[in-house]
Amino acid sequence: MGLHFHNTLTRRLEPFESVEAGKAGVYACGPTIYGHAHIGNFRTFMFYDLVHRVLEWRGYEVRFVMNFTDVDDKTIRAARAKEMTLDEYTAPFAEAMLGESDALGIRRADLYPRATVYVDRMIDLIQRLLDRGFAYATDDGSVWYDISSFEAYGRLSGRDLEQGRPGERVAEDEYAKDDARDFALWKGVKREDEEVGAAWDAPWGRGRPGWHIECSAMALAEIGDTLDLHLGGEDLIFPHHEDEIAQSEGATGKPFSRVWLHAKHLRVEGEKMSKSAGNFVTVRELLDEGVSPAALRHLLLSAHYRSELNFTRAGLQASARAVARLLDFEARLLSHPEAPAIGDRGTGSGDAEGEAGRGIRDAADRAIEAFTAALLDDLNVAGALAALFVFVNEANRRLDAALGDPSHGLPADALEAARAALGEMDGVLGILEVGRRSRSVDAELSAWVEERIRARAHARADRDWSEADRIRDELTAAGVVLEDSATGTRWKKLSEEG
RNA sequence: GGCGCCGUAGCCAAGUGGUAAGGCAGAGGACUGCAAAUCCUCGAUCGUCGGUUCGACUCCGACCGGCGCCUCCA
Structure with a gap:
């Protein structure tokens, strides 16, 4: 079985087929950089990393793009409060987030576009939507997307436009749009925007881009009209991704993304994480207090991405122990004495070393098989981890058995097979990769x-x-x-x- | 109200129409001078109640419980 994903768009498990064989263009919705990223953000980023690593492991030439949203209500408000320009305020948070990602072993994307750098592309895109009749401008200099013009609107999130309840929020709507559900492509300038440098000139008036158009513009510019995969947190399905589809397809007339994957949210100690609940956890804090990055990585990876993940201190402790088991095993495997390879000693049948060697090699083969089957099936990491730990147990048993032998050695080729299997699995999981750093010494x-x-x-x-x-x-x-x-x-x- | 998800051993967490992976914790044992690491043994009939079936935890229904989204929150 090849790689399969559960596509949010179709709500079905589908074989992955990229636009161009052997290549994968991936766009992942990144954070709004108005503060330090929290543990929930990182659950999603860890999911992105898994997608990234699995695609590369499967041989795809991957172009991975993750944006930073640096212009929106929150960044503008925060920058004003600090009397800084938008860029002065947001840049440090982008740097911090990348540093934390590195600490957790999250592979760097090929590109991290920032919205403010792509305003020209957004303006072009909006102009095309206006030209093609998908958008309209209002007197205040704003431009709106007319959702009634896009037939497929609501498909991703599975909602029926006719069943919406227009009117409910109209009262609190300060804009002059035609329909309460139309969304902003461009917001007419306000004084606050100018104060932090968040205003640009456009044919229909000065202002700033709406949030949704940012992602469409960056994705189309950096990957192309049709993405292979678009990733995000579950909360983005509606309206953000729904709007991205409407904008992008309205402008290009082509399917925007073949596959949409969404990660479920994380809970903290069983509760929804929120600042008011006092359980708001940032990765920065966790790392500062000395939490093991590898344990954190293991924990964030331990549940399927479409399942809720409960982040707890007890869970972190359990993950730390699991990571230690893997590290101990790796150290043992690397230091185990080698005996002549099975191939160098004739048939070897019946000899104890040969049998132990074949045993460990078979265990490695079975592990890779189970590990691969699990991950290809919509990224079943829990299943992959189980395959890894079964292998650890079987290999440990062989290593124990070898110690009972006078030479203590295992055939070199068998040990090599075991090391290769472990290396291949961790190339995807990255747990040892991160864990080793904590054990490194001068x-x-x-x-x-x-x-x-x-x-x-x-x-x-x-x-x-x-x-x-x-x-x-x-x-x-x-x-x-x-x-x-x-x-x-x-x-x-x-x-x-x- | 609309759409959708989940409920598996103390905790975390996979999975299949034919009698339940793995991790952590716990108990006992082996190994060890003692440890550490490792190995062995021990635990769940899968929220409740019905139905379909030769057979369901896995399919259907109801119910109970928890949760998400419904305009800018990963």
């Missing part, structure tokens, strides 16, 4: 630890247990944990996990 510490371990080995050889334990305590105090085994002593640096 040469100085490393040399000291190695010296201490040698001293302890001598003490142990002399059966001087109190000295051996004293040295181990010394290392523990430095955050170093030892693991004795028949093949020597491994050590690891513990980070604040959880």
Whole structure:
């Protein structure tokens, strides 16, 4: 089975077929940079990362674009409050978000367009919509999209226009649009906009772009008339993405995106996250308080993207333990002594090493098979993680068995197969990739630890247990944990996990 | 009111019309000088009630409970 996605547009599982074979143009709705991104934003960004990595893993040449919304009501309001220009105010938040993404191992997009840089494209797009009869201007210099002109309006979100309840919010509507449900393509200038530099000249009057047109303009400009995938949080289905479709297709006459994927929202300790509830968590805060980035990554990845994810401290702790298990396994696999490859010793049938080698290699093959099947099926990460952990267990068992053998070694090619499988799986999950950073040490510490371990080995050889334990305590105090085994002593640096 | 989602062991979380992956936590055991790591053993009949079926947790219905969207919130 090839790669399949649950397309919001059709509400069905569909095989993924990009416009151009082997290539994938992806547009992901990024954050509005008026503050630090919160854990919920990152649940969505982690989902983007999974899509990104899976496509690359499957061999697609990916063009991944994620925008930053830097001009809208919130950024303008916040910039005014600080008496800064829009750019002065928003730029640091974009930088911060990228830094946090890096910490969590989220792959960089190929491009991060910012709305203010694409205003010319937005104006062009609006002009085309006016020319083609999808939009109309009003006296205040605003331009509106006439949703009655776009037949497919409502298809993405599954709503029937006739069943809407026009009128309900008209009273609070300060604009002169024809229909309460028409949305702004361009907002006539206001003094507040000018104060922060959020105003541009357009043929129909000075003003600023509406939110929805920003994404249409950037996506069409940077990917093309038809995207292969458009990603976002579930809250964007309506009206944001519905409006993007209306605008883009109104202007180009072509399908805007083949597939739409939406991530469900995250909850915090079982509650909806909100500032008023006092459970508003930013990744910045979590990282500052020493939470393990790999644990955070594991937790954000642990549930299917179309399921609600509950972010809890207990869950973070559990994820930290799971990550530690993976890191310990990797260290063990890398340090395990090698014996001659199965292929170098004749048939090998009946010999213990050969059998252990075949066992671990078969386990690696089964793991990759199950892992792949899970991810190709609409990104079932939980299933993929299960395949990985089954592999960890099976491989650990083989490694244990090898220790009972005089040579302790496993065939080099079998170990290589196991390492390759682990590497392939983590290339998609990125958990070890991030976790290793927390365990990395400098040469100085490393040399000291190695010296201490040698001293302890001598003490142990002399059966001087109190000295051996004293040295181990010394290392523990430095955050170093030892693991004795028949093949020597491994050590690891513990980070604040959880 | 409209549209839609969810309810699987203490917690997190997959999944299939034929008797339930995985992670964390817990108990016991093996290994270890002691640890650490690892391994082994132990736990759920899948919200409730009906229906369809040879057989349902998986299909249908009702109900109970939780939740999302319905104009700018990932």
